Amino acid sequence: MNLGPHAAFILAAYAAAIIVIGGLIAWVTLDHRAQKRLLGELDSQGVRRRSTAAVKEPA
Amino acid sequence: MALINLANPTRFLTLAERVLPWLIAATVFAFAVGLTQALFLAPDDYQQGATVKIMFIHVPFAWLAMMCWGVMTIASLGTLIWRHPLADVAAKAAAPIGAAFTFLCLFTGSLWGRPMWGTYWVWDARLTSVLVMFIMYLGVIALWRTVDEPASAGRAAAILTLVGALNLPIIKFSVDWWNTLHQPASVLRLDGPAIHPAILVPLLSMAIAFTLLFFTLHLAAMRNEILRRRVRSLLMLQAQRASA
Numbered sequence: 001m002n003l004g005p006h007a008a009f010i011l012a013a014y015a016a017a018i019i020v021i022g023g024l025i026a027w028v029t030l031d032h033r034a035q036k037r038l039l040g041e042l043d044s045q046g047v048r049r050r051s052t053a054a055v056k057e058p059a
Numbered sequence: 060m061a062l063i064n065l066a067n068p069t070r071f072l073t074l075a076e077r078v079l080p081w082l083i084a085a086t087v088f089a090f091a092v093g094l095t096q097a098l099f100l101a102p103d104d105y106q107q108g109a110t111v112k113i114m115f116i117h118v119p120f121a122w123l124a125m126m127c128w129g130v131m132t133i134a135s136l137g138t139l140i141w142r143h144p145l146a147d148v149a150a151k152a153a154a155p156i157g158a159a160f161t162f163l164c165l166f167t168g169s170l171w172g173r174p175m176w177g178t179y180w181v182w183d184a185r186l187t188s189v190l191v192m193f194i195m196y197l198g199v200i201a202l203w204r205t206v207d208e209p210a211s212a213g214r215a216a217a218i219l220t221l222v223g224a225l226n227l228p229i230i231k232f233s234v235d236w237w238n239t240l241h242q243p244a245s246v247l248r249l250d251g252p253a254i255h256p257a258i259l260v261p262l263l264s265m266a267i268a269f270t271l272l273f274f275t276l277h278l279a280a281m282r283n284e285i286l287r288r289r290v291r292s293l294l295m296l297q298a299q300r301a302s303a
Binding site for chain 2: 001002003004005006007009010012013014016017020021023024025027028029031032035036038039042045047048049
């Protein structure tokens with residue numbers, strides 16, 4: 001693949017796309033893990049939604 | 060599953076968990092096809108040479124930047140008119156993705172402009188109106204972060220989004236209404252695309268791949284936002300119990 005005399009501009013454009021989209025994917029993935037961890041911590045402390053609590057602690 | 064059932068966040072989460080793996084697989088496949096066409100099969104342009112490869116990412120970023128604001132606009136109508144419980148979740152989740160695509164549109168356009176136009180930037184109507192959209196994306200994100208209560212933040216952000224939607228036709232028709240350095244529309248034209256199929260097909264393949272990427276990221280970000288709101292309500296419940 002010959003990118004010609006403007007190869008630096010083409011490579012910089014694709015590199016920026018990879019970095020920013022990689023950042024978006026990392027943000028979504030890490031945020032999901034963080035929210036699941038927080039929900040798990042609250043659940044272990046007995047703080048849970050009424051619907052969940054009703055299932056876990058039947059009367 | 061009826062569409063109205065998706066108004067229930069729990070049902071939406073179940074659906075998202077089922078759909079996401081398929082959406083991810085479709086996105087990876089679409090990028091494999093699109094990048095192969097764009098980087099290895101598409102010929103160089105007879106005038107622009109290999110820099111036409113920047114177009115294969117720049118144009119989809121521009122389309123998706125506008126489409127994402129369109130999604131936020133529909134979601135804002137859902138917040139203000141129908142008070143759909145997932146509407147402001149959809150709007151909030153879309154904003155950072157749209158901002159990223161708009162930034163990439165501006166950045167890759169600048170890198171394409173330097174060798175083709177002789178300048179990284181010019182204050183013409185198309186470039187300036189897209190820059191205004193980028194600033195409005197940052198404004199919407201800032202608004203969400205400023206107001207703690209999601210419902211209040213949602214209504215304020217929805218109004219700002221609807222105001223920003225006025226910019227969409229300005230961006231689209233700026234190249235027709237004013238004399239700009241940016242070229243006029245080449246694909247979405249009443250008389251058909253003005254691009255040779257050898258370059259048009261890879262461009263459309265990349266556009267499909269980026270559109271799938273947008274829907275994948277948006278669905279995942281919506282799922283995260285629903286979980287974040289659950290965490291918030293549980294923390295408030297915990298604080299109420301502690302103070303009782």
